[in-house]
Amino acid sequence: MAAARRERSFFLGLLPLPERRAVAEALRTETVGGLLLLAAAVAALIWANTPWRDTYEQIRDHRFGIPALGLQLSVGHWTAEGLLTVFFLVAGIELKRELVVGELRSPATAALPVVAAICGMAVPAAIYLCTAAAGGGSLAGWAVPMATDIAFALAVLAVLSSHLPAAVRAFLLTLAIADDLGAILIIAVFFTSDLNFAALGGAAAGLVLMWALQHRRVRGWWWYVPPGVTVWALTYNGGVHATVAGVAVGFVLRTTREKDETSSPGERTSHLLRPVSAAVAVPLFALFAAGVGISATALGEVFTRPEPLGVVLGLVVGKAVGIFAGTYLAARFTRARLNPDLTWADIFAVAVLAGIGFTVALLIGVLAFPDPAAAEQIKTAVLTGSVAAAVIAALLIRRRNSIYRRLYEEETRDEDGDNIPDVYQQPGDRSGTGGTGE
Known part of the structure; x- marks a missing residue:
């Protein structure tokens, strides 16, 4: 038992079936949402x-809402x-799920993505501060390059x-979840106006009311939408960026199933809202x-x-160096290690890809x-940096993909057409048992 406890934990090894389904669903939806996000950004x-x-600026700057409630916002601000x-x-919801029942619930398995995410935020911030200070610029944008889209x-x-x-893909998703938590904390702590307590x-x-409703097993979205909207409006009027209300509600929702439940409140809410987020909310934000x-x-001003x-x-530069170095340090000095299916070349490609900092980076840029x-200027820089990171990552990923494709072709080659891959057969063997004949 002691030896088993001393044995290193595999990060992203074989997951329980519910976790595998949750990761697969998130990957499918976020991928489609990313394509819609790309289309909206190009259209904008x-x-x-x-x-x-x-016309674009008139629509983006058109204001509407309820002035008496302090909600007279432009279209851009509404998005x-x-x-x-x-x-x-x-x-x-995804963050809480990972912290309660997912990959981040154990210090051993959480160490690698958390350390990688922290380094992937700290190094870009340090590079920005050094660059801005050396050029006599404003230090206010230190948080802009910290977030991964x-x-x-x-x-x-x-x-x-x-x-x-x-x-x-699972490594990128888990890394980004930890990264999102850091970005949310930064928005809540550093980008608030005068607080209305x-x-x-x-x-x-x-939030307490919503927790009590689900604790008493009250079901039906109509019970939760009014307090949820109220929490959002009060958070906005309280001087905290309103998106923090979304995170707070997500953390209040229970993500574990009770004995007679087929899904938890968090799972049901995520299942209902994830398509809205991926197909409507994020693309419209990108559009404006x-x-x-x-x-x-x-x-020219981006580089001068x-x-x-x-x-x-x-x-x-900062994202690639920070994430790769953080991953190496976590694997070297903690109990966590990479899944054997991954190589350091894969990690570096993902680290470069994480330099795509579109949605949250644009949001922080406007706030800063x-x-x-x-x-x-900051928006142009975010777009330029994100495109550059995507192009460099594309070259690396295509190379890694071609290597894995050759390995796949070698492992599945069946030149004799007997439905048994040749790699499992020795010359002259047709049994598929590697020549033992047993």
Whole structure:
């Protein structure tokens, strides 16, 4: 028993069947959502660089809502503060699931993705701070290059890979979940306005009410939507970014099943809202956040001004170095280690791919730089850095995919057509038992 306890834990080894299904469902949905996100971002860029740019800006800046409740927002703010809350609600549920019953519930298995995520946030922030300080720029954007866009990254991985081990996708997903938790904490702690403690107290009361409802086994979405919307509105009016309300609600929902349940409240909510998040909330946010004017002058400023240059270097260099180094350190100095199906070349490719920091990076950029002109430069930098990371990662992933494809072809080759791969047969053997004949 003592020897078994001393034995290292495999990270992303054979998962229980419910966990495997949960990971597979998340991968499928986020991949599709990433493709929709890509389409929305491209549409926004095209629209913002055509003669109809004024129409785009008028729609994005059109304000509507309920002024008496402090909810008179522009379309762009409704997507960032409202619709994106659905994305963070689903992320909150996934985070809690991983912490309670998933890969992050045990220190041994959580060490690798958590350390990798922390290093993958700290190194980009440090690179930004050094670049901005050296150029005499603003240090306010230190958090912009810290976040990984899981939907975008999985979409790129899905398009380019067909033979990579499933553990590569699962590693990226688990890493991004830990990364999301860090980004959420950063938004909650560093990007808040003057706090209204009465409103925040009301939001906390709403969370307690939702917890009590599910504790008493109250089912039916109509019981939860009103307090959920109230928590969101009070959080916004309390001075905290409204997306934090989505995470808070996600953490309140129970993710473990009781004896007579086929699914937990968290599972049911995630199942219902994940398609809305992937197909509606995130693409609409991208549509009204990624519409920046692209010109030779704007691109030139990305590489000549310290703030946008720090963002680009943080995403392209900082993410790759931070995640790869963090993974190595965790595997070297903790009880966790990689699944044997993964190689360090796979990890480096994933680390580069994690430099795609679209959704949350754009959100933090707007929060860090309220000035529209500065925000446009940061948006251009986020897009430039994300595209650069995607291109470099694409080259690495295609190479890894070709290697795994050759291995797959060798393992499945059946030149004699007997439905037994040749690798299992010695020359002259037709039994499929490796020549034993038994």
